[in-house]
Amino acid sequence: MSAFTDDLPPRPDTGRQVTSARSAVVDAAAIALLVALCGVLALVAPLHEIDVGAVAGGVVLYAIAWQVSFTVRGSTSTALQLIFVPMWFAVPPALLPLVAVAGQLAAWLLQSRISRRPLRGFEGLASAADAWHAVGPALVLTVVGPSAPSMALLPLLVVAAAAQLAAYTLAGQLRALASKRELDQLPARVIGGNAAVDLTLAPLGLVLATVAQQSYWATAGVLPLLALVAKFSGERERRIVHAHELASAYRGTASLMCDVLEADDAYTGGEHTEGVVEMALGVGRELELDASRMQLLELGALLHDIGKLRVPNEIINKPGKLTAEEWEIVKEHPAHGEAMLLRVGGVLAEVAPIVRGHHERFDGAGYPDCLAGSAIPLEARVITVCDSFSAMTTNRSYRQAMSHAEAIAELHRCTPAQFDPRVVDALVTSLEDAPEEGLRIATPVHPAYGTAGSVAGTAPPSRRARLRQLPERRRNRNVAAA
Numbered sequence: 001m002s003a004f005t006d007d008l009p010p011r012p013d014t015g016r017q018v019t020s021a022r023s024a025v026v027d028a029a030a031i032a033l034l035v036a037l038c039g040v041l042a043l044v045a046p047l048h049e050i051d052v053g054a055v056a057g058g059v060v061l062y063a064i065a066w067q068v069s070f071t072v073r074g075s076t077s078t079a080l081q082l083i084f085v086p087m088w089f090a091v092p093p094a095l096l097p098l099v100a101v102a103g104q105l106a107a108w109l110l111q112s113r114i115s116r117r118p119l120r121g122f123e124g125l126a127s128a129a130d131a132w133h134a135v136g137p138a139l140v141l142t143v144v145g146p147s148a149p150s151m152a153l154l155p156l157l158v159v160a161a162a163a164q165l166a167a168y169t170l171a172g173q174l175r176a177l178a179s180k181r182e183l184d185q186l187p188a189r190v191i192g193g194n195a196a197v198d199l200t201l202a203p204l205g206l207v208l209a210t211v212a213q214q215s216y217w218a219t220a221g222v223l224p225l226l227a228l229v230a231k232f233s234g235e236r237e238r239r240i241v242h243a244h245e246l247a248s249a250y251r252g253t254a255s256l257m258c259d260v261l262e263a264d265d266a267y268t269g270g271e272h273t274e275g276v277v278e279m280a281l282g283v284g285r286e287l288e289l290d291a292s293r294m295q296l297l298e299l300g301a302l303l304h305d306i307g308k309l310r311v312p313n314e315i316i317n318k319p320g321k322l323t324a325e326e327w328e329i330v331k332e333h334p335a336h337g338e339a340m341l342l343r344v345g346g347v348l349a350e351v352a353p354i355v356r357g358h359h360e361r362f363d364g365a366g367y368p369d370c371l372a373g374s375a376i377p378l379e380a381r382v383i384t385v386c387d388s389f390s391a392m393t394t395n396r397s398y399r400q401a402m403s404h405a406e407a408i409a410e411l412h413r414c415t416p417a418q419f420d421p422r423v424v425d426a427l428v429t430s431l432e433d434a435p436e437e438g439l440r441i442a443t444p445v446h447p448a449y450g451t452a453g454s455v456a457g458t459a460p461p462s463r464r465a466r467l468r469q470l471p472e473r474r475r476n477r478n479v480a481a482a
């Protein structure tokens with residue numbers, strides 16, 4: 001069974017707000033309609049005999065199974081299907097939605113007690129209205145008629161589970177519409193994830209149904225498994241939270257390092273870096289990189305020039321042309337950056353080769369390792385292109401920034417010698433909707449900072465003013481010491 005909503009408070013991936021009186025009225029109406037529908041179903045398939053033990057067991061086990069939730073593909077699912085499928089065979093179809101209403105209410109009560117939340121009537125109503133999911137299998141089973149559970153019924157199981165998901169989704173959206181709430185955004189991947197979980201659990205539910213033919217309470221044998229799933233799920237959730245905290249700490253560390261770099265070097269550490277990050281993420285999306293590579297790309301773009309902290313300030317901020325010897329010192333910054341990140345370790349150690357490779361050329365004529373083609377990390381190739389685009393579209397003292405069109409033409413002229421054609425194409429596509437002004441990022445103070453750009457300029461006054469505020473000892477720091 002899927003859980004798209006926050007009808008039971010602690011469920012994570014919800015969006016619905018059920019606080020308005022209108023929502024409560026709509027939910028009450030949905031429950032009344034459900035009861036009426038059960039009456040109609042009872043006329044079609046009369047309730048000859050009701051197993052009171054199955055009904056009671058269904059409600060209790062339903063409430064317990066509801067508490068076992070796990071996140072799959074960004075959406076929360078519950079283990080309810082393990083308990084609910086045996087109910088399809090133990091309870092008459094016309095009674096199934098009513099048992100689900102009682103189960104939802106019991107689950108809400110139990111959840112409120114576990115989380116020590118005050119009971120709120122509107123939440124109970126919303127929870128009970130979610131029992132509409134039971135209408136799907138109830139309709140299918142009414143049409144098919146009574147049958148004993150067996151593995152031959154697997155196709156029926158799939159149809160009933162699909163009907164369950166459809167009923168739940170449709171009823172939820174109609175309730176949102178009637179309540180004048182925003183419709184739930186249910187991307188295909190979320191619905192697919194929930195359907196996958198329900199369908200995965202359904203066959204085991206069918207096995208339990210065969211076991212529970214004598215007494216529905218035999219289904220309770222699955223409770224230790226649920227407890228185990230709950231434990232694993234809890235540990236996984238904690239690990240996810242921890243990973244988020246760690247990623248946030250890495251990002252914070254990277255930002256801090258950038259602030260330090262910005263204090264030394266207004267162009268590199270400031271808006272230029274932010275612009276490169278923004279463009280690189282756009283390119284990463286075009287290239288359909290997965291989440292972990294996007295994280296490496298973001299950190300790599302943020303820290304690509306961090307090694308300049310080890311380049312002497314007199315070179316970094318030299319107003320005139322650099323000597324050949326000074327150039328050689330500047331060209332050491334990718335290796336310095338790599339060494340600094342390796343010292344930090346963790347995810348930043350994974351970013352180190354990206355930072356080392358951001359001045360390599362696609363034809364192997366770059367530095368520091370003269371790598372060519374796919375030997376250069378893809379993330380580094382992305383940063384190289386974005387870094388160059390940023391440099392070209394930046395105002396210089398001797399010329400205005402190039403337009404996007406001119407910079408793109410220059411990128412194409414230097415491809416494939418300097419740049420990876422696939423990356424250039426991805427940048428061009430990602431820039432199509434970008435406002436030109438938004439990507440004119442910063443004013444460079446030195447030619448060494450750009451890859452394709454080549455001439456000195458001046459930093460914006462505000463950044464220069466910040467630079468002047470630095471203690472003298474920091475401004476005179478020498479790389480050789482690092």
Ligand SMILES: [Fe+2]
Pocket residue numbers: 304305333358359449
């Ligand atoms: Fe660089």
Ligand SMILES: [Fe+2]
Pocket residue numbers: 268272276304305387449450
């Ligand atoms: Fe840069």
